[in-house]
Amino acid sequence: MQRKSARKVSFCAILCCLLISFMCVDHPFLRISGKIQKIIYESVASTTLVKYSTDGNVSKISKNTLLSFNRSDGHNIRQNMSKLSRKVVPRLTKEELHQIKRYTYYSSPIVVTKYKLIFFWNEKSGCTYWKSLLQFIQGLHNKEVHDPRRNGLTNLMQFKDNEITDMMFNEAWTKAVFVREPRERILSSFLEKGLNNACMMDICRRPAVKSFSEFLTLIKHCKDVHWSSQVKLPRYLYKNTMIGRMPDIYTFTEKLLTKIGAWHDTVKDWLHSKEQLKRTRPHATSAREKLFQYYNDTKTQDIIFEMYADDYEVFKFDKKYFNFNKYP
Template identity: 25%
Template sequence: LRKRSGSGSDHQNFRPYPENITIPTLEYDDLIYKKHWRDLSPVVIEEYNLIFFVVAKAASSEWKRFFMRLEGNGNWCGSGFIHKSEINGLSHLNDYSLEEAQEMMTSRKWTRAMFVRHPKPRLLSAFLDKAVGHKKHFEEQLCTSYIKSGGEHDLEYCRNHREDFDFFLRDLTATLPDNVHWMPESKRVDEKWWPFINYIATMEELAVDAEHFLQTVVSNIDNVSAWDRVGRTGWSEDERHCDNLGTSPFLGKKDTRHKTDANSKMNRYYTPELENYVEDRFSKDLNNDYFSFTPVNLFETSKEGHDIK
């Protein structure tokens, strides 16, 4: 386990406010603000002075359900379409004016947070979910997009290789690099904004870190933490059934219909060659100074942890 210390701003996941640097200016074409790329624009929870960067395949569904529940949106349970804006009702940074968003991104009063996931389990999770687990979506949408984007193989080949992890990594994701489910996490945020994201945690100890994080996010109305408000209890393995919410804490039990057990399956799907491929292609994630991934070395040929460049 990673060494952890402190319960407040001295905790390892907190990053101090950047000093002695020029405050960046938010622009219309910044990744975090682009109007046509809502998935990259972070969620804004005004009552808690919180900006949260939701990362696909890093418990994104669970986080959206949490924020929906925190804001009193009854659709947080029972709905399978929580990623649709008309269902989740969540505000994003690009819903605000440039001036308002600029203040949110630079003010010491706001928390700007992100939970990230190691590329190897994240990519496998995307494969097991979006390819193996959703045949219709893969064949009708991903393969069609693959062909339109100049994929090396034809439509039939793509559909026949739906359960081929090698094809998924080397061909499909390389041809469709901007899909949010597998795009590098380091590319989700403009370089100038990384110093201002002041809480960054990984998926390695998700439940523990989520509890700590939510205890530090406090309502500016009644001073109650997000954890005490809706995180401490009332969660189950399946938030699609509102009549059986359970008594577990948030993320104490993962939704079994969404969980893909990627960590336990990596040795089954990865080969030494694919591991090296991911280490090379996603080196910016593995070398990102703001992430603190524990190295994942599946095979002796793994280069991770040995100055990947």
């Protein structure tokens, strides 16, 4: 009898040890009973952990754990977590892809595959300068800048949708956008396009405007890329996009080209060359020097603030009135 009692005690001790080991070690077979309220996948280093919740209590198991679920009909289902967990693949909707690619080859972002760069340029925001620069760093000695059929530049519309998605979410690719303060940009559009009879007939089917206020009224219903909003990407994508602004164009140039590995003495010399100045000068309107001439009241500025509210919000432009006393 004593031997039998001793055996029972030993058996119970062993059983307790096994139970404790089962609870403390990530056992390859884990049975979860009851209703699972939530399963969340969480990547930690090379191991995917799965958080599951039963009755509000959250626990963790490894992706290689075999789960055993008791169905209501009495059958038992076993499923390996490596099969349950699926890699989250970023996707872009058709609308987002259309928005990113833009409407035509003439307005599509520029892609420099050599340096893994997608550059989102904007009309009336130094686009001649940027296209010329992107030609130069690729060794494209081409006098044509704006015609996509002849300038030698690659644009985003030439890629497949799945390729664009991969590029947009791939950290190896640099995404950059260059923008201009709306008041300055719209004034530049007025001086170059609004006062040009041929341009206005081509764009709006009407003669040139006679005043800046008339131009601001006109562009509310006559749409064109030269005065449309510069917010041309889904907003969440700007978080991983380098943003440059007109006053810091040369500083941003150095920062961007350094990041992609294209900044060197040859580029520095080109930036101050007669060739570069010759290309950009015909498009200069001196809008910055004329700001106080045309924005001489708060009402006109309020119109711009309202029309281009997205630009001011997304690109963090300073939404303050010009100081007319300081600049007579």
